[in-house]
Amino acid sequence: METIAVFGAGTIGSCEATLITGHGMPCLVLGHSESGLARCRKAIEQNWNDLISNGTAAKQNKDAAMRLLTMSTNPADLSDCTFVFEAVVEDVESKRAVYECIEDHTGRDTIIASCTSSMDAETLAGLVRHPEQLLIAHPFQPVHMLPLVEVVCHTRTASSTVQRVCGLLELLHREVVVLRKSVPGFLVNRLAQALFRESIHLLEQGVTTAEDIDRAVKYAVGMRYASIGLLEYYDAVGFELEAAIAKNIYPSLCDSKEIQQTTLNGLSSGKTGQTAGQGLYDWSQKDEDEFRLRKQSPFLQTVQFWTMPG
Known part of the structure; x- marks a missing residue:
């Protein structure tokens, strides 16, 4: 069994942590600040509250999952991790610093699976000491519910790494597509x-x-x-x-x-979409809670396959 961490406390990181703990697996979330981790915990709780309100989960599932969650700003806590989902900003130097931190604090066989949606796998491979242990595992929002993950290889990805990544994703009830080489935008x-x-x-x-x-x-x-x-x-x-x-x-x-x-x-x-209040639609005329729940609704049935704790 892999010992799993998520490096990054944003939207993707919070949903990855929801998915992992929702399958009864411990998860460490590593963030840069206590305030960021507090927002992450709130987002995870909101994910669970939405599942409970839809009758997909119960309060005891949420409580048990939250007990499996560890949040930290200390990279030394990565020492026992064998698998790290990287979910930080889409910037080469930021990812280089994160990969150096991961490799400094984990063992030689630890896998790094980047959640990037836009960066080339070959570029990311050039940022690590052990490129054979790195690939892309690109999820889709909402990450804990939409089942597809694009696994993207580069020329130095080890076949054993692909097998371990696909094996874990299948335990998490993900549908996996494998790209043998990286192309801009991947498939979706x-x-x-x-x-x-x-x-x-x-x-x-x-x-x-x-x-x-x-x-x-x-x-x-x-x-x-x-x-x-x-x-x-x-x-x-x-x-x-x-x-x-x-x-x-x-x-x-x-x-x-x-x-x-x-x-x-x-x-x-400045009319750049939902967060700005105006884009192709006038979002002041929309109920954001209704939209969030509607965005999740097609995927609720996938949660029934989770092996929830509690």
Whole structure:
């Protein structure tokens, strides 16, 4: 059994800790400040409260899980850890400092699994003394509920490291995809950026509204590919029809290589999305608690497979 730590006390770190302790496994969260750890603990408790309010967990599960949680600002507490999820800011020098700290305080066989969503695995491998023990294990928000994890290798990743990472993720009831080499955006973010780019293009062309684009995704795209998968659907339609559709649509698809004007306008005006109160939507007109719970609702059924403590 791995002895697990999460290095980073932000949103991803708090959700990773919720997932780990929710499976009855002890977890150390290492943060930079006591105030950051206090926010992390509050976020973990909120995760559990949401599960309890949905009838997915009970108070005794939460209480038992919280007893499995250790929070610290002292790197020496990593000494017994054999597996560290790194969940710090997307910055090379910050990650270099964290990896040096981990390697200074753990054993030779400790695995570092970065939760990065954007950095190249080869770049991260160049920041550690033992690159064969490092890879990317990229989760998706909400991390403790959405089951997919992208495991991304680099040229020096040891096969034993991949096996150990996949083994732990499977114990945590994650669905794992393995990328044999690192590409920008991995799998999911590449697909998402193509959809985002086309959606913003349609808005800028005055074709439709943000509400109707979201309605189309929720009630066709999302539902269709949730059950049979994108490429199963491609095969089911058949190459002949897909080729005819592509011939009609490809010439008009957005192929911009630059950040689109809608996003640039939002950045310059400060209307940058939910946290700013305004983006493509007016968030002052939305209930943030309702949105948080709605964001979790498709994944509630995955929690039934947890081996909860208590």
